[in-house]
Every structure is written in structure tokens, then in C-alpha cells.
Amino acid sequence: MSRDAVYCSAWCYIEVAQRERQIFAMTTPVDSAEFFDPLNPQHVAEPDEFMRASRKGCPVGKVSEHLYAANTDDVVRAVFDDTEHFSNRGNFSVGPEDVRLPFTVVTMADPPDHTVLRSRLLKSLAPVRLRKLTPKVENIVRKAVGTLPASGRVDLYADYVHFIPSAVVYALIGIPEPAWREVQTWSDAIVRVIPGPSHELSEFASLMEFLAQLVEERRARPEDRHEDVLDNLCFAEPGEAEMPTPEVVCHIFQLVVAATDTTRALITNCVYRLLDDRSQWEAVVADRSLLPNAIEESLRVDSPAQFMVRTAVEDVTLAGCPIPAGKKVYLNLQSANHDEERWGDDSRTYRADRPDAAMHLAFGKGIHACIGAPLARIEARVAIEALMDAFPGMRLAPDATWVKCEGVLTRRVESLPVCLDGGEVR
Ligand code: HEM
Numbered sequence: 001m002s003r004d005a006v007y008c009s010a011w012c013y014i015e016v017a018q019r020e021r022q023i024f025a026m027t028t029p030v031d032s033a034e035f036f037d038p039l040n041p042q043h044v045a046e047p048d049e050f051m052r053a054s055r056k057g058c059p060v061g062k063v064s065e066h067l068y069a070a071n072t073d074d075v076v077r078a079v080f081d082d083t084e085h086f087s088n089r090g091n092f093s094v095g096p097e098d099v100r101l102p103f104t105v106v107t108m109a110d111p112p113d114h115t116v117l118r119s120r121l122l123k124s125l126a127p128v129r130l131r132k133l134t135p136k137v138e139n140i141v142r143k144a145v146g147t148l149p150a151s152g153r154v155d156l157y158a159d160y161v162h163f164i165p166s167a168v169v170y171a172l173i174g175i176p177e178p179a180w181r182e183v184q185t186w187s188d189a190i191v192r193v194i195p196g197p198s199h200e201l202s203e204f205a206s207l208m209e210f211l212a213q214l215v216e217e218r219r220a221r222p223e224d225r226h227e228d229v230l231d232n233l234c235f236a237e238p239g240e241a242e243m244p245t246p247e248v249v250c251h252i253f254q255l256v257v258a259a260t261d262t263t264r265a266l267i268t269n270c271v272y273r274l275l276d277d278r279s280q281w282e283a284v285v286a287d288r289s290l291l292p293n294a295i296e297e298s299l300r301v302d303s304p305a306q307f308m309v310r311t312a313v314e315d316v317t318l319a320g321c322p323i324p325a326g327k328k329v330y331l332n333l334q335s336a337n338h339d340e341e342r343w344g345d346d347s348r349t350y351r352a353d354r355p356d357a358a359m360h361l362a363f364g365k366g367i368h369a370c371i372g373a374p375l376a377r378i379e380a381r382v383a384i385e386a387l388m389d390a391f392p393g394m395r396l397a398p399d400a401t402w403v404k405c406e407g408v409l410t411r412r413v414e415s416l417p418v419c420l421d422g423g424e425v426r
Contacts, residue, residue, distance in 0.1 A: 211249045
């Protein structure tokens with residue numbers, strides 16, 4: 001067994017028997033000692049075969065002294081639903097130390113604090129409020145399409161997708177448009193190192209200072225109200241808590257981080273998969289009602305957020321594997337979304353018309369399920385439709401390949417080189 005991947009094979013095999021899985025063949029590219037290990041950079045770079053081995057041979061296992069991993073659809077769902085035994089404190093940290101923030105943000109809070117915080121955010125992020133943002137999203141997308149040339153080769157990730165989700169979340173928050181480019185430069189530098197510590201970056205200081213100033217400016221003009229997140233958090237209504245400026249800044253910062261790289265990954269991955277088997281692109285160009293399901297299937301096959309983390313609050317047994325109190329569990333969303341038991345033998349194949357594709361776990365499940373999911377879906381639909389309208393003949397560039405971007409959290413194809421006019425045939 002490798003040093004880090006000390007999986008608890010006894011429990012695994014009990015679980016395998018229960019699920020009537022076959023012990024995976026030793027002829028696969030990974031051997032039995034190499035179940036998916038989120039601390040191993042080699043596994044993180046090309047995770048799919050390692051995850052397959054884990055699903056077959058070790059649905060729940062011990063990765064390190066502090067960390068266990070849950071790799072199948074049923075087990076990941078069960079943990080999402082079990083808020084009695086699992087806490088969100090320390091979410092995203094795979095090491096022994098939790099990221100320390102001056103205020104608890106919604107994704108790291110447990111009830112009852114979580115309930116209060118989520119309700120407050122929902123005032124700005126309820127599905128009906130997010131749908132009202134559609135004209136703003138359309139405007140932002142129109143601007144992004146307008147910057148593309150009429151034909152030739154571009155990297156759609158860098159030249160198109162990159163700008164859209166950050167602009168949308170800045171509009172939602174209420175950041176003035178002239179500041180968007182600068183805020184994006186700072187937040188991109190931060191998002192690149194997350195979930196590692198980012199507070200030592202100069203960009204972190206610049207962003208925090210900028211946001212604090214924005215909060216102070218809003219509070220200095222209480223008569224000038226807006227329908228945005230800043231307004232919601234700056235001005236408490238009767239029965240709501242007044243938030244000090246650094247707390248408002250923390251919540252805003254968390255929204256920027258949650259909304260940006262994830263949604264960029266969704267749009268980029270979905271376009272890549274559709275173009276990779278071009279008959280699927282053509283089918284959706286011809287019938288746009290197929291697009292929502294194509295987007296759900298992209299979320300399933302290439303889950304933008306690869307994992308979430310929970311901490312056991314007491315000794316607990318998960319699918320036969322004992323997990324001591326205080327240990328963390330890596331919820332392997334990507335592996336759960338490729339689970340053959342749930343999705344069939346072609347679980348790793350992108351099929352835009354897959355039935356029930358929306359039953360994936362890419363947005364989580366339960367009390368912490370993604371609050372921005374309706375907005376991410378709107379952005380993906382508007383951004384991809386705009387491409388289909390402007391460049392129906394678009395093709396992947398001949399040298400385009402699926403290479404996962406760096407980083408442990410995000411799954412996104414590194415770049416998306418395309419020929420806009422369909423000139424070079426792949
Ligand atoms: C494709 C894009 C996105 C993906 C894949 C994604 C994924 C997720 C997942 C898996 C969770 C669950 C966290 C957990 O269980 O610990 C989550 C929570 C969250 N997401 Fe998203 N997200 C996306 C876009 C967005 C956007 C656009 C926003 C904001 C506008 C957002 C804001 C949040 C917030 C605030 C939470 C925490 C909710 C809570 O703890 O109650 N996300 N997201």
C-alpha cells in the first residue's frame with residue numbers, strides 16, 4: 001500500500017459484497033494499492049481511473065490520519081443528508097488544519113447559525129430573484145460575444161467564458177462596473193490558490209480593502225437603496241442582525257469565490273463536450289430545448305467542484321467503515337457522479353440526451369445545496385446559446401485535447417481552442 005492511500009480494505013470488501021460489486025480487475029491501470037487519493041498530485045491531475053478503482057474496490061476508505069474518502073453516489077448522498085453526525089466546519093480543507101476566517105461563512109456554518117445566514121442570503125439569491133437577473137446576464141454575454149472576431153481561431157475559455165461569471169456575480173453583489181476588471185484581477189489571483197491559504201497575497205489585501213470601502217460607502221447613503229447583495233447585508237431589517245463591515249466583506253468574498261471558477265468550468269466543459277462529438281452540438285443548435293439537459297449532463301460528467309469536506313462530530317460508521325470523531329470525510333462528488341451503479345456502464349460518457357441527468361450531485365444536496373445553482377444554469381444557457389447563434393459552424397481546433405486544469409478543487413478543461421467559422425475540420 002502507498003504511504004498516503006492507506007485504505008481500510010476490510011471495510012471496503014464488506015461494502016463491496018453488500019453492493020454486489022465485483023472486486024476490480026488487477027489489470028486496470030491502477031493497482032489495488034492505488035485507490036483515488038486526493039492528496040496525491042498525480043491522482044488529482046488524472047483522477048478518473050483512480051476513482052473508478054475506488055468505486056469498485058473501496059467506496060469508503062482512509063486516506064490519511066485525518067482524512068477519509070466517500071466515493072460512491074449512495075454514500076455521498078447519505079453524508080450530505082446526515083447533518084447530525086457531520087459538520088461543515090473546515091469545509092474544503094483536506095489537511096489537519098482548517099482555514100481560519102474571522103467570521104463563519106455560510107458554507108462552513110452548521111445549524112442554527114447556518115439557517116439564519118442562508119435565509120439572509122436567500123433574500124438576494126432566491127430563484128425568483130436570480131431569474132430577474134437574466135437581462136443583465138444577457139447584456140454581459142452580448143458584450144463578451146462582441147469581443148470575439150467574426151472568424152478564425154480563439155481560446156474560448158480565455159477570450160470569452162472567463163469574463164462572464166465574474167461580471168455576473170459582481171452585478172449580483174452590486175460592485176460598480178468600472179471596478180470589475182480590477183476586482184477580477186485580484187479575485188482570479190485568489191481563486192487560483194483556493195482551497196489553500198490566500199490571505200498572504202497582496203491581491204487579497206487589495207480586494208478586502210476595496211470591498212470594505214464599498215460597504216462603508218453604501219452605509220453612508222442609507223437613502224440610496226438597491227436590489228443587490230450589498231444592500232441586503234449592509235442594512236438589517238427588523239429581527240435581523242447588524243453585521244460589522246468585516247463580516248459583510250467575508251460573505252461577499254465567499255460569494256465571489258463560490259461563483260466564479262465553478263461557473264467558468266461549467267460553460268467551458270459543456271461547450272468542449274458538445275463539440276467533441278459534433279453531432280451533439282448540431283443536435284442542440286437545431287433544437288435549443290435540448291440545451292438544459294446538455295448542461296446538466298456536463299455538470300455530471302465534469303463536476304466543476306470536485307469535492308466537499310465534512311467533519312465527523314462523533315464516532316460514526318459509514319458504509320461499514322468506522323470514522324472517529326473529529327476526522328474529515330472527502331465527499332468525492334466527481335466519483336459519485338460517475339458511479340456505474342447509479343449511471344450505468346457508460347457513466348463516463350457525455351450524452352446530452354441522458355435521461356435524469358439533473359439527478360447529479362454537482363451542486364451538492366441537502367441544507368447546503370448550492371444557493372447559486374439557478375444563476376449558474378442561466379449563465380450557462382445564455383452563454384452557450386449566444387455562441388450557437390453567432391457561430392453555429394464552430395468546431396474544436398484540430399489540436400484541442402481534454403487536459404484538466406491545475407488545482408485540486410476545480411475540474412475544467414485547461415483551454416478551449418476552437419475555429420469559430422468551422423474552417424479547420426477536426
Ligand atoms: C457551476 C457552478 C457551481 C457549482 C458546480 C457549485 C457547486 C456548489 C456545491 C457543490 C455546493 C455545496 C457545498 C456543500 O455542500 O458544502 C455549493 C454551495 C454554495 N454555492 Fe455553489 N456552485 C456553483 C455556482 C455558484 C454560484 C453562481 C453562486 C453564487 C451566485 C454559488 C454560491 C454558493 C454558496 C453561497 C454556497 C453555500 C450554500 C450553503 O452552505 O448553504 N455557487 N455550490
